[in-house]
Amino acid sequence: MSEPLRIVVAKPGLDGHDRGAKVVARILRDAGHEVIYTGLRRTAQQIVDTVRDEDARFLGLSSLSGAHNHLFPKVCQLLVEEGLDDVIVFGGGIIPFEDREKLFSCGMKAIFGPGTPTTEILQFIEQACEVSGSGVGENGTWHWESSA
C-alpha cells in the first residue's frame, strides 16, 4: 500500500465559519489521507509554516468571508518565496466564478463552491497527483474545472 497523502486544511484570515473545512477534512480522512487541520484565524505566514513543518503535499484553503482575493494569493506567494513550489493548493468557500481565473493564475489548481459533490474533491486530488507541474510555483497550465 502506498503512503497516505499529507494534506493541510487551513482557515486564513478572520473568517469564523469552518463547517465546510471540517467536512472536507473528514472526506479526505475517510479516503485514507492524513489531514492536518490548522484551526480558525491563521495568518498566511502561519499556514505556510505549518505546510513546511508538516511536509504536506496539498494545502486546502477555505474562505467564506469574501477576503479570498487578498488572502489566497498571499499564501501562494509566500509558499513560492519559501521554496515550497511543489505544494498543490486548492480552495473552497463562497468564491464567485469571476474571481477564480485570478486565483488559478496565482498557482491554485481548483476552487470548489457550495454544492460540490465530495467525490469531486477526491477526483481532483487523484488527478493533481498525476499531472506534472501542478505545484503552486511550477507554472503548470492545468487546473480542475469544478461543477460548483
Next chain:
Amino acid sequence: MDLELVKSAIDGERRPLARVLSSLENRNLTLDEIKNQFPKIFEDKVSDSWSSIAITGAPGVGKSCLIDKILINWSSMGIKTALLAIDPSSPRTGGALLGDRVRITATDNDEYKDLIYIRSIATRKSSGSAPLIVSDMVEFLNAIGWQRVIIETVGSGQSEVRCAAITDRIVVVEGPARGDGVQAEKAGLLELADAVVVNKSDLPGAEQHASELKESFELGVGQVPPIMLTSAFTGDGIEHVSSTLLQLEDSGRSNKAKWRERLLAHHERKILESDKLDEILENLAIGSTSIEEALKILGDD
C-alpha cells in the same frame, strides 16, 4: 538516498527536516543509515537531563493546552523544543484527522516560532498511543539540536503504557473529579508516571483528586513522583510545572516495565511490517488459517 536532505536538516533548514521525518516514517530512510553517514552529530548528548518526555492521559483532560503553555515557558528561556503530536489513524481506511495544532498558540509569537518545531503524526498501523518510529524521530531531532522533545500521545485510558517504550520520562495528565478515591488506587499507567499533573485546577475537585493520588503513591514502593496542580486556562501552576519537568528525575519504578513495552513494540513492528501480513489477515478472515498457524508463519520471517 536523501543525503543532501539530511545534510540540510542538520544545517537547521526546516523543510528538509520535515522531509527527513517523513522518510523515516515511510521507512524510505532508516536512522542507521543516517548514523552511518553522519556519526558525529550523534556523539554529544544534547541535554544533561532527559531528552524526550511523553505527555499522556485521557482525552479531554487538557494535554494540548497544557503543552502549549509549557512551550511558551520553555521558549522564553531559549530552549529549542520539538513537539510530536500523535493522533489515531482509522483502522478502516488508514486516514487520520490530526488536530492537535488547533490548540497551539506558542508559535503565534514571532520570537518563539524558530524555537519550536511541531509535527503531527498518525499512528498508522501500530496499536497503542505512540508508534515506535517516533523513537527514531526523537533521536534524530535530538542529534540536530532540538534539546527537548515532547511527545503528545493519543488520548489514552488506564492501561495504555506503550509510550513507555519510546521516551525517557512519562507525565500523566489528569483532570478534576475523575471518579472516587478507588480510581486513584487502580493499577496501570499511573504506576509508570515520573510526574502527575492534575489540570483544570480552576474547577472543583482538582485538589481532592491530587491528594487522593498522593495517598495512593505513598502506599506504593519507591519515591512519590511530583504531583502538581495546574490550570492551563488561567495559567496557575504553569511556571512550577515547566521548571519541575525540565529537571524531572526518572522515578526508577518502571525500568522493567519500560523494557517490556519496548520488547512488545518491536515485536509488533516486526509483525506489521511483514510482507505476508495482508495475505495472512485475509486467510484469517475467511477461516483458512488459524491464529497459531499465522503466528508460526510470522515468527519464521
